[in-house]
Amino acid sequence: MTMREWDKTSLDRLQGIHPDLRRVMDRALQAAPFPFRVIDGLRTLARQKELVRIGASKTMRSRHLTGHAVDIVPLVDLDRDGKLETEELFSWPLINKLAPVVKAAAAAEGVAIEWGGDWRSFKDGPHWQLTWAAYP
Numbered sequence: 001m002t003m004r005e006w007d008k009t010s011l012d013r014l015q016g017i018h019p020d021l022r023r024v025m026d027r028a029l030q031a032a033p034f035p036f037r038v039i040d041g042l043r044t045l046a047r048q049k050e051l052v053r054i055g056a057s058k059t060m061r062s063r064h065l066t067g068h069a070v071d072i073v074p075l076v077d078l079d080r081d082g083k084l085e086t087e088e089l090f091s092w093p094l095i096n097k098l099a100p101v102v103k104a105a106a107a108a109e110g111v112a113i114e115w116g117g118d119w120r121s122f123k124d125g126p127h128w129q130l131t132w133a134a135y136p
Helices: 008-014 019-031 045-053 092-109
Strands: 036-040 069-076 113-115 127-130
Touching: 008 036, 019 036, 019 069, 019 092, 019 127, 069 092, 092 113
Parallel strands: none
Antiparallel strands: 036 069, 069 127, 113 127
């Protein structure tokens, strides 16, 4: 079996994230039923303020500010031409297929993680973060 590698966008977005979260994402990439891309990782304060202003984030206490969170989206062959592209950001059927894989990768690595798709309000399917309890 061929090992999957991160694309350039993902490698850029993985810069500055916590090494435990990186290990989880690396393991999940290999186990996932399809490749995925990291579209957001460590954020600047200015970027976070902008995301809150436009309603894309609800907090200035985002784990992205400290490198404790990433957002991922599926990569699929949308045109069946062999070229992988990011799927619609909130494609729940595909994101729901990634969730158990990421959770299993976290368990295998012994890393406490939470998924935005499990939140009661403002469900955020692409979002994964290290827990506040284990990573204050």
